Amino acid sequence: xxxxxxxxxxxxxxxxxxxxxxxxxxxxxxxxxxxxxxxxxxxxxxxxxxxxxxxxxxxxxxxxxxxxxxxxxxxxxxxxxxxxxxxxxxxxxxxxxxxxxxxxxxxxxxxxxxxxxxxxxxxxxxxxxxxxxxxxxxxxxxxxxxxxxxxxxxxxxxxxxxxxxxxxxxxxxxxxxxxxxxxxxxxxxxxxxxxxxxxxxxxxxxxxxxxxxxxxxxxxxxxxxxxxxxxxxxxxxxxxxxxxxxxxxxxxxxxxxxxxxxxxxxxxxxxxxxxxxxxxxxxxxxxxxxxxxxxxxxxxxxxxxxxxxxxxxxxxxxxxxxxxxxxxxxxxxxxxxxxxxxxxxxxxxxxxxxxxxxxxxxxxxxxxxxxxxxxxxxxxxxxxxxxxxxxxxxxxxxxxxxxxxxxxxxxxxxxxxxxxxxxxxxxxxxxxxxxxxxx
Amino acid sequence: xxxxxxxxxxxxxxxxxxxxxxxxxxxxxxxxxxxxxxxxxxxxxxxxxxxxxxxxxxxxxxxxxxxxxxxxxxxxxxxxxxxxxxxxxxxxxxxxxxxxxxxxxxxxxxxxxxxxxxxxxxxxxxxxxxxxxxxxxxxxxxxxxxxxxxxxxxxxxxxxxxxxxxxxxxxxxxxxxxxxxxxxxxxxxxxxxxxxxxxxxxxxxxxxxxxxxxxxxxxxxxxxxxxxxxxxxxxxxxxxxxxxxxxxxxxxxxxxxxxxxxxxxxxxxxxxxxxxxxxxxxxxxxxxxxxxxxxxxxxxxxxxxxxxxxxxxxxxxxxxxxxxxxxxxxxxxxxxxxxxxxxxxxxxxxxxxxxxxxxxxxxxxxxxxxxxxxxxxxxxxxxxxxxxxxxxxxxxxxxxxxxxxxxxxxxxxxxxxxxxxxxxxxxxxxxxxxxxxxxxxxxxxxxxxxxxxxxxxxxxxxxxxxxxxxxxxxxxxxxxxxxxxxxxxxxxxxxxxxxxxxxxxxxxxxxxxxxxxxxxxxxxxxxxxxxxxxxxxxxxxxxxxxxxxx
Numbered sequence: 001x002x003x004x005x006x007x008x009x010x011x012x013x014x015x016x017x018x019x020x021x022x023x024x025x026x027x028x029x030x031x032x033x034x035x036x037x038x039x040x041x042x043x044x045x046x047x048x049x050x051x052x053x054x055x056x057x058x059x060x061x062x063x064x065x066x067x068x069x070x071x072x073x074x075x076x077x078x079x080x081x082x083x084x085x086x087x088x089x090x091x092x093x094x095x096x097x098x099x100x101x102x103x104x105x106x107x108x109x110x111x112x113x114x115x116x117x118x119x120x121x122x123x124x125x126x127x128x129x130x131x132x133x134x135x136x137x138x139x140x141x142x143x144x145x146x147x148x149x150x151x152x153x154x155x156x157x158x159x160x161x162x163x164x165x166x167x168x169x170x171x172x173x174x175x176x177x178x179x180x181x182x183x184x185x186x187x188x189x190x191x192x193x194x195x196x197x198x199x200x201x202x203x204x205x206x207x208x209x210x211x212x213x214x215x216x217x218x219x220x221x222x223x224x225x226x227x228x229x230x231x232x233x234x235x236x237x238x239x240x241x242x243x244x245x246x247x248x249x250x251x252x253x254x255x256x257x258x259x260x261x262x263x264x265x266x267x268x269x270x271x272x273x274x275x276x277x278x279x280x281x282x283x284x285x286x287x288x289x290x291x292x293x294x295x296x297x298x299x300x301x302x303x304x305x306x307x308x309x310x311x312x313x314x315x316x317x318x319x320x321x322x323x324x325x326x327x328x329x330x331x332x333x334x335x336x337x338x339x340x341x342x343x344x345x346x347x348x349x350x351x352x353x354x355x356x357x358x359x360x361x362x363x364x365x366x367x368x369x370x371x372x373x374x375x376x377x378x379x380x381x382x383x384x385x386x387x388x389x390x391x392x393x394x395x396x397x398x399x400x401x402x403x404x405x406x407x408x409x410x411x412x413x414x415x416x417x418x419x420x421x422x423x424x425x426x427x428x429x430x431x432x433x434x435x436x437x438x439x
Numbered sequence: 440x441x442x443x444x445x446x447x448x449x450x451x452x453x454x455x456x457x458x459x460x461x462x463x464x465x466x467x468x469x470x471x472x473x474x475x476x477x478x479x480x481x482x483x484x485x486x487x488x489x490x491x492x493x494x495x496x497x498x499x500x501x502x503x504x505x506x507x508x509x510x511x512x513x514x515x516x517x518x519x520x521x522x523x524x525x526x527x528x529x530x531x532x533x534x535x536x537x538x539x540x541x542x543x544x545x546x547x548x549x550x551x552x553x554x555x556x557x558x559x560x561x562x563x564x565x566x567x568x569x570x571x572x573x574x575x576x577x578x579x580x581x582x583x584x585x586x587x588x589x590x591x592x593x594x595x596x597x598x599x600x601x602x603x604x605x606x607x608x609x610x611x612x613x614x615x616x617x618x619x620x621x622x623x624x625x626x627x628x629x630x631x632x633x634x635x636x637x638x639x640x641x642x643x644x645x646x647x648x649x650x651x652x653x654x655x656x657x658x659x660x661x662x663x664x665x666x667x668x669x670x671x672x673x674x675x676x677x678x679x680x681x682x683x684x685x686x687x688x689x690x691x692x693x694x695x696x697x698x699x700x701x702x703x704x705x706x707x708x709x710x711x712x713x714x715x716x717x718x719x720x721x722x723x724x725x726x727x728x729x730x731x732x733x734x735x736x737x738x739x740x741x742x743x744x745x746x747x748x749x750x751x752x753x754x755x756x757x758x759x760x761x762x763x764x765x766x767x768x769x770x771x772x773x774x775x776x777x778x779x780x781x782x783x784x785x786x787x788x789x790x791x792x793x794x795x796x797x798x799x800x801x802x803x804x805x806x807x808x809x810x811x812x813x814x815x816x817x818x819x820x821x822x823x824x825x826x827x828x829x830x831x832x833x834x835x836x837x838x839x840x841x842x843x844x845x846x847x848x849x850x851x852x853x854x855x856x857x858x859x860x861x862x863x864x865x866x867x868x869x870x871x872x873x874x875x876x877x878x879x880x881x882x883x884x885x886x887x888x889x890x891x892x893x894x895x896x897x898x899x900x901x902x903x904x905x906x907x908x909x910x911x912x913x914x915x916x917x918x919x920x921x922x923x924x925x926x927x928x929x930x931x932x933x934x935x936x937x938x939x940x941x942x943x944x945x946x947x948x949x950x951x952x953x954x955x956x957x958x959x960x961x962x963x964x965x966x967x968x969x970x971x972x973x974x975x976x977x978x979x980x981x982x983x984x985x986x987x988x989x
Contacts, residue, residue: 050804052913054812172566183958213957216917218908219706221699222952225833229688232656234664246917249814249909257826257835263569281818287566383565386523393495393565 040083041076041345043068044103046114046124046135051091052216052245056324057116059275060138061086063325064113066313067332077339085109093123100124104131110345111136111335113328118142118185125150134347136335138327140270140292142189146404146417146425149347151334151354152374153327155293156402157193161240163379164268164291165194167394168238169201172266175235176207178227180243183212187242190270194240196408207235217247220254228258231265239267248272249280252288262287262383274320277388285384293363293377294326295390300364320388326362333359334369355420365399372417372425374402483508487516487547490534490562491527498568506575512536514579516546521572526559535559574599581607586617593623598657600630626653630661643673651680655831659684691831696949698832704945705842706904708938710918711925712849713897715937717773719926720869721889723781724792727799728922729915731773731894735765735901736910737806740815755820758902765898773894777887785886799915807912817905837906844903848896853934855892865889869932928968930978940979944968 045064047057068082076082085107089096096115103109104127111134115121118141128135128149140155168174179194181187191210198208209230211223231237243251248271255267268289274296277285296307306329311319338353339345354369361367367375376399382390404417405426414430416422424434486504489497502520505513515536519525524537525546534546535555543552564572577595580588581604589611596604608631612624629646632638638646650658662677662684669677710732717725739761746753746760753760776798784791819837826835856862867875868885876882901914908914929940944964951960975981 049812050807052916054807055814055911055913058812211956214961216913217957218917219699219703221702221835221838222696222949223957225695225699226953228833229656229692232660232663234660234662246814246909246911246913250907253819253837253907254835257824257837258833259826262566263573266566275813278813278816280814280816284824287564287569289566391563391565393563 040081041078041339042083042085042107042109044100044107044109044112044114045084045086046089046096046100046103046112047116048091048120049086049088053091053116053120055245056275059322060113060116060324060328062314063310063328064332066310067329069313070309071332071336077336078343078345089120093117093119096120096123097127100127100135101131104128104133109133110339110347111350113138113331115139116324121150132347134335134350136328136331138324138331140323142186143193143404143406144189144409144412146372146374146419148351148373148419148425150373151331151369152402152404153331153334154324155377155379156374156404157190157406158403159293159377159379159400160270160291161190161194162197162408163396163400164270164289164381165197165240167291167381168240168266168268168289171394172238173236174238174266175203176230176233176237177203178209178211178230178237178239180211180213180223180227180239180241182215182217182242182244182247184215184244187212187244190242191240193406193408196410200408213243213247215245215247217243218250220251221258224251224254224258224260227265228260231260237265239265241267241269242271243269244271248276252280252285255288256281256284262289268381273322273324274389275322277384278320280388282384282388283386286386288384289381289393290384290390291379291381292323292390293379294321294323294361295380295382295392296321297382297385297389298363298380298392300362302360302364303362306362330359330361330367330375334375351419367399370401371420372402372404373419374404374417376401483510484547487534488532490520490525490546491529491532493527493529493560493563495563495565495568498562498564499571502568502571502575506578512546512549514576515544517572517575517579520562520564521569521576523561523564525562526555527562528556528559530558531556534562570599574601577601578604578607581611586620589615589617589620590623593620593627596627597623597630597661600627600634600661602631602635605631605635625649633661633665640670640672643669644676647673647676647680651683654684654687656688659688688831692953694830695832696953697946698834700946700949701942702838702842702945703949704942705838705845706907707921707925707945708849708941709841709845709900709903710897711922711929711937711941712845712852712934713893713895713900714922715926715929715934716852716893716896717890718923719932719934719937720865721886721893722788722869722931723785723890724788724795725781725893726792726796726919727776727802728795728894728897729917729919730799730802731769731897731915732901732904732918733806733912733915734769734772734802735761735898736817736905736908736914737810737815737901738765738768738898739902739905740810740817740910743817754818755822757818758820758823758906761902762899765902766895767898769898769901770891770895773897774887774891776894777890781890782883782886799919803912803915810912812912815910817910819906823906841903841906848899849934849938852896856934861885861888865892924965924968928971928978930980933978933980936978936980943979 043064045061047061048054049058049061065084068084071077072081085103087099087103089099100112103112113136115124115135115137116139121137124135125147133149135150136153137150138153140160141152143156177198179191181191195208195210213223227239266287266289268291270291272290273292307321310321311317334354334357335350337357337359338350342349342353355371356369358366358368361377363378365378367377369375378399379396380392381394382392385391405412405415407413414428415426416429417425418427419425422434427434482504486501486508489501502517505516516525519536525534526537527534535543535552536546537543543555544550545552573595577592577599578601580592583589583592596608605628608624608628612621612628615621615624626649629649632642632646633650650661659681662681665677667674713731714725714728717723717728739758742761742764743757746757780794780798781791784794823837823840826833856865864880864885867880868882872882904914925941925944926937928944929936948960948964951963955963
């Protein structure tokens with residue numbers, strides 16, 4: 001316990017130059033005696049347990065531990081038990097790469113489940129390519145990427161943002177749009193895609209307002225007042241929020257206090273789930289929306305079973321579940337199936353086996369891994385209820401296949417990812433060449 | 440249909456005189472009223488049954504049908520729907536209203552029911568339906584005896600400008616005595632006329648004048664939404680009204696920016712004021728200052744948890760209870776830190792910086808281990824929720840209270856330093872430690888108490904900040920930079936400097952934000968401060984004299 005605590009503290013302090021060295025030493029010391037017997041398969045867990053992203057990522061670490069526990073109860077994989085190797089990249093992007101390297105070279109993990117922010121994923125990419133391992137990435141992201149070593153179980157923009165905008169356009173008859181986001185790559189790319197999509201649907205430039213705020217922005221008075229003003233132009237207005245992390249609570253509090261009701265200006269969020277709402281009084285937020293591929297409130301036998309087992313595992317009857325957790329559930333099952341199919345944990349074999357593998361998702365459908373390393377998912381629009389859960393008001397008729405490359409953007413509309421036939425992540429269908437624009 | 444209908448009555452009493460006939464008709468109406476409810480399937484009952492379909496468009500139709508049915512149950516049903524008290528049994532297709540007093544009635548018949556069937560579920564709404572419900576309720580409560588309800592109803596009609604409400608509005612307007620309600624009705628009437636296709640040009644011009652007089656954003660929304668298919672005179676009047684409202688709103692937006700600046704300044708001041716003591720007065724570079732704020736916020740959370748589980752009636756007082764507790768918790772930890780770490784590091788600013796930084800991480804992780812990494816919910820007491828309108832700006836109560844609270848803390852602190860024995864000792868020790876010691880002041884005790892005071896005030900700040908920000912282990916981090924900025928900008932060692940510095944930065948930030956955006960605005964502020972510090976390294980209010988060298 002003491003080593004663990006001091007290790008946590010040490011890795012946490014790596015943001016500062018002095019403690020960095022101490023952290024590395026302690027970190028190595030903590031894990032050097034983590035050698036295990038050869039009859040286990042090691043699974044790397046690369047989620048921040050300290051720092052700003054701990055709020056979201058800690059749950060995902062618990063999810064993988066839970067899934068491994070369940071799998072081991074069923075006898076493990078290939079007759080071997082699974083063993084989790086948990087590291088803490090401490091919300092520090094370069095540290096993600098270091099820790100990934102440590103997991104693969106030192107701990108010899110067969111697969112890694114991890115990352116939340118896009119910048120952390122970009123930071124570990126070269127490591128996974130160089131050392132040829134597998135990363136399952138469970139969070140909705142901006143797309144424009146398809147890598148051989150990465151499997152994207154979260155939503156691509158066409159599995160979350162576009163259907164949400166469609167819903168608002170058709171059902172709420174929204175004519176004017178505020179695209180509000182935190183200032184980093186995911187909101188910027190998503191908003192670029194959305195802007196192009198809205199314009200293709202005939203929305204004029206003056207009816208789109210784009211607004212970026214720094215991470216952890218807490219004073220929303222001006223922006224909320226601006227939204228109110230923008231919304232009083234006589235046309236139905238909605239806010240599409242890619243605001244991330246901690247900034248959401250003060251944003252929603254300000255909305256509630258300034259009396260912006262969902263019936264006047266609905267806010268549809270792509271990064272607000274059950275976990276984020278746990279910190280807010282949701283009564284003033286009744287009716288604001290979120291678009292996800294999973295909600296805890298969805299009734300299905302799989303979901304009921306999962307929630308029960310999860311709450312029993314965490315010994316907390318109120319513990320909520322959310323969308324990235326479901327992505328890990330699907331990704332984990334796909335990996336297990338692929339390993340069992342090729343009877344090996346060799347990354348090359350598993351990577352080739354994964355496309356085409358199907359796994360039940362928790363909302364009653366079956367998701368499939370596609371050749372572009374994205375999966376098929378249903379899309380749900382939920383309204384916030386007074387109890388902090390979501391009420392599904394709309395869903396796509398079937399499962400939506402994830403597009404690695406957005407069809408809305410000029411630079412990527414001809415690209416596809418195909419690791420089965422073309423063996424290429426950015427195949428240009430116009431020039432029939434691999435390695436078009438982007439990377 | 441109910442059995443004793445006027446027609447069948449008239450059939451039997453065809454030869455009776457007029458009085459008899461009248462009496463019969465009256466009786467029939469009374470009976471209709473009395474028996475309409477338990478009647479067999481009729482349009483009203485059909486509409487009610489649609490609530491059980493759990494289909495948004497069916498619910499929409501049901502709301503419309505119930506709203507115009509004229510049935511006395513319409514209002515309780517629709518208001519129950521709005522508040523989530525309307526439930527339906529999908530098997531028997533029966534619909535029930537749970538009154539706000541807990542009594543349950545069958546929505547179709549009005550008969551009392553003992554308990555809800557097991558599989559009855561609340562009728563679900565989405566935003567479109569919520570708007571329909573609001574509009575329906577607006578129509579139903581226009582004649583409510585409660586003036587507040589009438590005003591709310593008139594405002595919802597203003598927004599929906601539903602033509603069907605015009606007759607009711609006219610009759611309500613005629614007998615309205617309440618001044619505010621009368622104005623609201625007049626505005627609602629104007630909104631309807633403005634959008635009514637067969638209203639005369641004069642009516643429309645009058646309506647524009649009324650809407651223009653209202654002069655707020657909603658009025659502008661109404662006018663801009665008018666479209667182009669109106670007579671040229673009306674279009675011109677609308678355009679000029681929009682222009683005048685716009686210039687009025689532009690003026691108000693300056694006031695609004697100033698208010699937002701004050702409010703941001705008060706948050707900055709609150710966060711920085713404790714640091715003004717530990718850093719400004721004592722000279723300790725305390726990187727763990729933000730964590731003291733966080734501890735105050737978590738104290739508020741714990742207080743609210745206890746109140747929620749044990750004494751729910753006290754919830755509105757939770758913050759008042761939390762303030763002294765947060766002061767004690769953060770202050771005690773501050774004294775411990777001073778005694779345990781900082782007193783060995785006086786005069787070594789770099790080591791102090793590193794030690795307190797490390798300490799801040801220890802405290803964060805300790806809280807993360809104890810309370811978990813996720814946000815904790817700290818509720819707003821009722822007196823801190825919502826907002827009121829002042830002219831054309833919205834002032835939220837929580838910001839207003841935080842501003843008052845900050846000023847109160849500032850005044851109390853100032854008075855304490857000036858008029859109490861401890862304050863005198865503090866000033867003596869910081870101005871000349873050795874002389875103070877020679878005069879018999881226990882300097883190390885004063886150091887501990889001063890640091891405790893600074894930390895305690897940071898804890899109090901945490902109580903207030905829990906009302907507008909996340910209560911998470913990272914809470915303090917987001918304030919530490921801002922706090923140092925304020926103290927350095929205002930002038931180290933001067934509380935007034937901190938006050939002026941905080942409000943200057945707050946207001947500058949809020950006037951820059953609409954122009955430059957939140958990200959650039961913040962960068963601009965930092966650049967300005969760097970330039971300012973180049974020019975005046977000691978900040979706005981530099982201390983002069985011997986104390987500077989001490």
